[in-house]
Structure formats: structure tokens, C-alpha cells
Amino acid sequence: MNFRWEWEVFIRDTGGDETYLEWMFSAWGWTLSVAGCAWLVALAFGAVIGTLRTVPSPWLERLAIAWVELFRNIPLLVHLFLWYHVIPALVTPLREVPSFLLVVFALGFFTSARVAEQVRAGIQSLARGQRYAGLALGLTLPQTYRFVLLPMAFRIVLPPLTSEAMNIIKNSSVAFAVSVAELTMFAMQAQEETSRGIEVYLAVTGLYALSAFSVNRAMALVERKVRVPGYVGGER
Amino acid sequence: MGLDLSFFTWDLVKNFLVGGLVFSVELTLIAMAGGIVFGTLLALMRLSGRSWLALPAAAYVNTMRSIPLVMVILWFFLLIPFAIGRPIGAEWSAIITFTAFESAYYSEIMRAGVQSVVRGQVDAAYALVLTYGQTMRLIVLPQAFRNMLPILLTQTIILFQDTSLVYAIGAYDLLKGFETAGKNFNRPVEAYLLAAVVYFVICYTLSTSVKRLQVRIAIIR
Numbered sequence A: 001m002n003f004r005w006e007w008e009v010f011i012r013d014t015g016g017d018e019t020y021l022e023w024m025f026s027a028w029g030w031t032l033s034v035a036g037c038a039w040l041v042a043l044a045f046g047a048v049i050g051t052l053r054t055v056p057s058p059w060l061e062r063l064a065i066a067w068v069e070l071f072r073n074i075p076l077l078v079h080l081f082l083w084y085h086v087i088p089a090l091v092t093p094l095r096e097v098p099s100f101l102l103v104v105f106a107l108g109f110f111t112s113a114r115v116a117e118q119v120r121a122g123i124q125s126l127a128r129g130q131r132y133a134g135l136a137l138g139l140t141l142p143q144t145y146r147f148v149l150l151p152m153a154f155r156i157v158l159p160p161l162t163s164e165a166m167n168i169i170k171n172s173s174v175a176f177a178v179s180v181a182e183l184t185m186f187a188m189q190a191q192e193e194t195s196r197g198i199e200v201y202l203a204v205t206g207l208y209a210l211s212a213f214s215v216n217r218a219m220a221l222v223e224r225k226v227r228v229p230g231y232v233g234g235e236r
Numbered sequence B: 001m002g003l004d005l006s007f008f009t010w011d012l013v014k015n016f017l018v019g020g021l022v023f024s025v026e027l028t029l030i031a032m033a034g035g036i037v038f039g040t041l042l043a044l045m046r047l048s049g050r051s052w053l054a055l056p057a058a059a060y061v062n063t064m065r066s067i068p069l070v071m072v073i074l075w076f077f078l079l080i081p082f083a084i085g086r087p088i089g090a091e092w093s094a095i096i097t098f099t100a101f102e103s104a105y106y107s108e109i110m111r112a113g114v115q116s117v118v119r120g121q122v123d124a125a126y127a128l129v130l131t132y133g134q135t136m137r138l139i140v141l142p143q144a145f146r147n148m149l150p151i152l153l154t155q156t157i158i159l160f161q162d163t164s165l166v167y168a169i170g171a172y173d174l175l176k177g178f179e180t181a182g183k184n185f186n187r188p189v190e191a192y193l194l195a196a197v198v199y200f201v202i203c204y205t206l207s208t209s210v211k212r213l214q215v216r217i218a219i220i221r
Helices: A007-011 A020-052 A058-072 A076-090 A092-096 A099-124 A128-136 A141-156 A158-178 A183-194 A197-226 B010-047 B051-066 B069-084 B090-115 B119-127 B132-169 B174-184 B188-217
Strands: none
Touching (some): A020 A197, A058 B188, A076 A092, A076 B188, A158 B069, A183 A197, B069 B132, B119 B132
């Protein structure tokens, strides 16, 4: 096999007044913004849905179960197409929304179901006495959740949330299917235009790995910052 | 706009969907079988305690798990023709990719499974003068497999959903079938909606059965 590295491909001009290197870094930016915004959506909805699964109201619980099942049993790519092709066709005002936002909601809601399951597990792992103690002190149910249950539950589920955060970076790669100019899209187009697939894919794979690793470190930092002394891995 | 499902006929199912569904199911079953076999081998390598076996296996598993599946699909589609010296179809490329990729995930499940077997079982096997191979084959792996069966099946449902990502290399799977039908009849909105419904029904049914199975085979300790 006579293969020669040709890393110069990255300083080549794309024909659009930038080099492939510049294009790749802007694509990386898109990947990070899609993943970052989707993560915020996932955390917000995941926390609410996960909480609803533990409240003493069968209707809210059923609603939360339906949400989780809906997002767990349909592939992410199909969700993406629903947001990109179906919802704007049915809800006309959404036609003006850029595909970036549609991807953020598709990916965010998809991940929110997973976050919700973690949050539920976290709340259910708390001793029942915590809830009773909160209520006995005269806190309302929302206050009990806000000040007693959720702060502990979130700390408990930080490790699984870390892997979800890393997953969301990896899953953001499906955005290529609706033409968001993120890393996978860049990889496909740059390899087509330059035929230097190996160099391009290696660089892109490296950036994905670097992003996931940084998320891992960042979450580890959060974990250290918020740990409670004498509880949940507080004092070693 | 209103939805119009009148285009959805038996002819359409026959012409566009059956082929795609068959490929998706084939891909899932082959990758599951291959993934469990290779995954078990990888797990045994990692648990062997010999670093020249454990390190490469760990490196392989961790690399696969840290790359987005879409990129893995693209990598294999690029590299396989390079390695075998001739072009390969998207379908075959997908089968090889998913087997290799899922091996990494199944291997983590099997590793947990092997570790879930109590130490005394291995000691007892050795005390009965079974060899390492016999111990694994007759004592440890059957128990590991049984303990992990629900998780292995859940992973297979995830695998079935992930097969839709062969979209990246244009293989003709279930989703592609719906998309092609939608394009041909100029009804993309209905086609994608139906795709979502079909995936949901399949995956929901499967995951409900896995839950039932889990209750039935649970060992009371």
C-alpha cells in the first residue's frame, strides 16, 4: 500500500476565501454550540420530567412516562427529521426557524428523556425521610423538591449525567443530516472535495475526542465543587 | 396543511418498505450476534490479567466508545475499500461497521456480567480441576450471559435504532425506505411521521417484552 500523508490539505483554500483548517474550526464551533444549547434544553426538561415521575399525581406521572417512552423508542435521526421536515410543515410559523434551533430542540428533547430517567433514579435513591422531613417542616411540596430533594438528587446523578453530556457531543453528529455545518458535515464535504479522507477524518475524530474529554474534566470539576461533606463521596 | 395518508398502500409497503425493514433487521441481528461473540472475547481479554491482551482490548473498546457512530460509519466506509483493494457496497460496509462498533458496547456488558459471577464459582471450578477454558465456557459465561440478558437485549434495541444512521453512507434501510417513498409520492411529511410511528411500535413492543422477561428470569437470591 503506498499511502503518503498530505497534511497540507488543511492549508488549502476551499474556494470560499478560507482554508480547510478555518472551515474545520468553525465546524467545531457549530458542534460545540449545538451540543451546548441542546444540553441546556436537556437539563431543563430532564429535571422537570424526572421530577414529575416522582410526584404523587398519577396524571403528571403518566405524562412524564409518555414523554420518556416517546423519546426513548424513536431513533434520534427520525426525531431530527420530525423536527426538520414535519413540525415546520404542520406549524407554519416555525418555517422561519433556522435548522440550528430545530436540531437543538430535537437533540435536547431526545437527551432530556435520558436525563429524566437519571434524575428520577436520583430522587428515588434518597431516603423517604428526607421528603417527610421537608413536608413536616411546613415546606410545600415544590419547596421540598427545590430545597431538599433536588439539590441532593442532582449531586447523586452527576456521574451518569457526565456520560450523557459526553453522549450529547457524539450525538450532535447527526446534525449533518439536516445540513448544519458541524464537524461531521465538514468531514463528509471536505473528504469529497479533497479526497484526503484519512487526514480529514483523523482531525475531526481528534476534535470529537478532545471535546468529549474536556466535558468529562469539566463535569469532574463540577462534581468536586458541589460535593457535600460527609455525604455522596464528600469526604474520602 | 392537512395530512393525507391515502398514498400509503400495500404496494408502497411492498415496493419501498419491506426491503428496508429486512435490511435493518438483518443488520441488527448480524451485528448483535457478531457483537456478542467478539464482545465476549474482548471482555475475556480485558479480564485475563495479562497486559498484552488487556491493553489492546481496552484501547479498542475505549476508542470505539469515544467516537460518534456516524464518524465510525464514515471511517469504515473509507478504509475498508482501502484495505481490501476494491470498492464495497454501503450495505456490507454497514454490516462490518456495526459488528465492530457494537462489539465494544457488548464487551462492556459482558465484562460486567463476568464480574457479577461470584468468585467462589471460579474457585469451585478450579478445585474440580476444570481448565480455564472449561471454567469460562461451562461455569462463568452461562451465568454472566443469564445475568446480563435483559441488558444485552436493551442494547440490541438501541442498536436497532442506531441502524438508521447508515443514512450517512446511503444504505437502504427502513428509514431510507420511508424517505424514498415520501419523495416518490411527494408526501415527505406523512412518510417521516409514519417512520416515527413504525419505529416507535417496534421498539416499544420490544422494550416492553424485555421488561417482562427481566421479571421472569430474575433469580431470587
